[in-house]
Amino acid sequence: MAHRDPRRLSRRQFDLLGTQVAGAVAAVLLGIPIVGFLISPLFRREEAVWRKVGDISAVPEAQPTKFEVSFPQQAWTTSDIKAAVYVVKRNGSYKVFSNVCTHMQCPVRWESALSQFLCPCHGGLYDMNGANVGGPPPKPLPQFVHRIDGTTLYVQNRFTETI
Amino acid sequence: MARRLAAAYNWFDERTAIRSLLRKGLYEAVPVRGAWFYTLGSATLILILLQLITGIFLTLLYVPSVTEAWASLNYLKQHDAFGAIVRGIHLWSAYILLFVIGLHMVRTFFSGSYKRPRELNWITGVGLFVLVLGMAITGAFLPWDQAAYWTAVVVTNIPAYIPFIGSFARALWRGGDFVGPITLSRTFGIHVWLLPVILFPLIGAHLALLRKHGEFGSYINYRGAYRSREGVDVPPAPQQRPIEPPYPALPTDELWAAPLQTEDFYPHQTFKDGVVSVGLVILVFILAVGIGAPLEAIADPSTTSYTPVPEWFFLPLDELLLLVPQQLIPLVLVLPAGGVLLLLALPFIDRDAERNPFERPAVMVPGAFAVLFVVILTLLGSGRLFNL
Numbered sequence: 001m002a003h004r005d006p007r008r009l010s011r012r013q014f015d016l017l018g019t020q021v022a023g024a025v026a027a028v029l030l031g032i033p034i035v036g037f038l039i040s041p042l043f044r045r046e047e048a049v050w051r052k053v054g055d056i057s058a059v060p061e062a063q064p065t066k067f068e069v070s071f072p073q074q075a076w077t078t079s080d081i082k083a084a085v086y087v088v089k090r091n092g093s094y095k096v097f098s099n100v101c102t103h104m105q106c107p108v109r110w111e112s113a114l115s116q117f118l119c120p121c122h123g124g125l126y127d128m129n130g131a132n133v134g135g136p137p138p139k140p141l142p143q144f145v146h147r148i149d150g151t152t153l154y155v156q157n158r159f160t161e162t163i
Numbered sequence: 164m165a166r167r168l169a170a171a172y173n174w175f176d177e178r179t180a181i182r183s184l185l186r187k188g189l190y191e192a193v194p195v196r197g198a199w200f201y202t203l204g205s206a207t208l209i210l211i212l213l214q215l216i217t218g219i220f221l222t223l224l225y226v227p228s229v230t231e232a233w234a235s236l237n238y239l240k241q242h243d244a245f246g247a248i249v250r251g252i253h254l255w256s257a258y259i260l261l262f263v264i265g266l267h268m269v270r271t272f273f274s275g276s277y278k279r280p281r282e283l284n285w286i287t288g289v290g291l292f293v294l295v296l297g298m299a300i301t302g303a304f305l306p307w308d309q310a311a312y313w314t315a316v317v318v319t320n321i322p323a324y325i326p327f328i329g330s331f332a333r334a335l336w337r338g339g340d341f342v343g344p345i346t347l348s349r350t351f352g353i354h355v356w357l358l359p360v361i362l363f364p365l366i367g368a369h370l371a372l373l374r375k376h377g378e379f380g381s382y383i384n385y386r387g388a389y390r391s392r393e394g395v396d397v398p399p400a401p402q403q404r405p406i407e408p409p410y411p412a413l414p415t416d417e418l419w420a421a422p423l424q425t426e427d428f429y430p431h432q433t434f435k436d437g438v439v440s441v442g443l444v445i446l447v448f449i450l451a452v453g454i455g456a457p458l459e460a461i462a463d464p465s466t467t468s469y470t471p472v473p474e475w476f477f478l479p480l481d482e483l484l485l486l487v488p489q490q491l492i493p494l495v496l497v498l499p500a501g502g503v504l505l506l507l508a509l510p511f512i513d514r515d516a517e518r519n520p521f522e523r524p525a526v527m528v529p530g531a532f533a534v535l536f537v538v539i540l541t542l543l544g545s546g547r548l549f550n551l
Binding site for chain 2: 041066079099106120
């Protein structure tokens, strides 16, 4: 029996290693673009746009008033998407809320009988200032980035804080 | 003519061994007693196949786009009566599938069929149960009506409460911070490709393991059932049948190794399987034609009047979302995940050979409480949402 140097690869070991390397190369070459493709939308920030909401001079004091605004949709879709905007006027200053609940993002509504914003999904409650005052919501009602030119309200497709 | 057919069959058999494959497949030994309960597995399979068939045909029309999805299904509803029935079958067989797979699981739990050597039968089954739930949830997004949209919003928001990587996990599914076109494309892909390419091979594994170890059935078929009864002799061990599977496939407790009485899978079990399955198919058809699949108004994120109501199978989790206070919201992830982990661990927790459910209180009582917990959450949720 021929003596074999244990430091040298046998043909079997070489072929085994080759098979594993081939598999690993294929997995990496496939894996990188697939993982990149999956997570790429996470790093693409949607373009900030300003949209006109309307004239807010008729919004009554301490009476949240609903407006609708259209924003461009995510990604490639050319049609707009509607969003609800609640304008609250208190002591001459304005707050501009979204209808997105901070618990599970259900559509919040102003309930004048309760004098609170109510989330119909799980009973979240917010007061007129947007503070989460009851139920499961962990954060205050989100506010839009906005500006007021005279009496015309503009909002951006951005919240002041991430939710 | 008959001779020609026989010759063709022989030709085919020589090349494929179809004869021995069919024989192996059909003349399996199955336990005799309690056989109507053993139809739940085949009923689950039939309902999944119904999903596959109707699902394939629905893709011939459905468009997975936020502007077209609702419109394509509305077209189906308005202008295509047969297509609407196909969609109805897809929906109602999914609903009934969730029931039947649950019953199949409860039956297996009750009869202790998950024990050695069938631990992997149970584990693949738990995997299939989770995948079917995943199919149900992702399928619920696709119509893009109000119900679908708000289901998508709430369900994709749940991963946001995973500690540390929450908002990343949410954005990964949504394809952005908010639900939109990428969410629908991704969920459609998950529903029609990603989950099925895992689901169907896993069904294959589940069935291969079933054939390897044989249908366990229930304790009443085994010598072990006679052991603890006063004044009753344990019957002698059964003769080994020449037919597969060779109970037991692995050396195991002799009292629970082979059923005392078996019969051929075909045509005895297939008859019972056929009766139950066709009954379910008829029920699905009646519901699909009679009630059909609903389609609400198109998704509207700006609504301040719509009250989202979850799919009934999502009610227990929705009720948890309501009950869990804001500091403990991750509990809604921990409880279901813990439940699945416990199910996976079950064969390794309950290792005793005993199969009689009345002799296994340590497993049966917590199991009953777990089922009761889910049922109570469902009842609370439906009471709240439907004013029952």
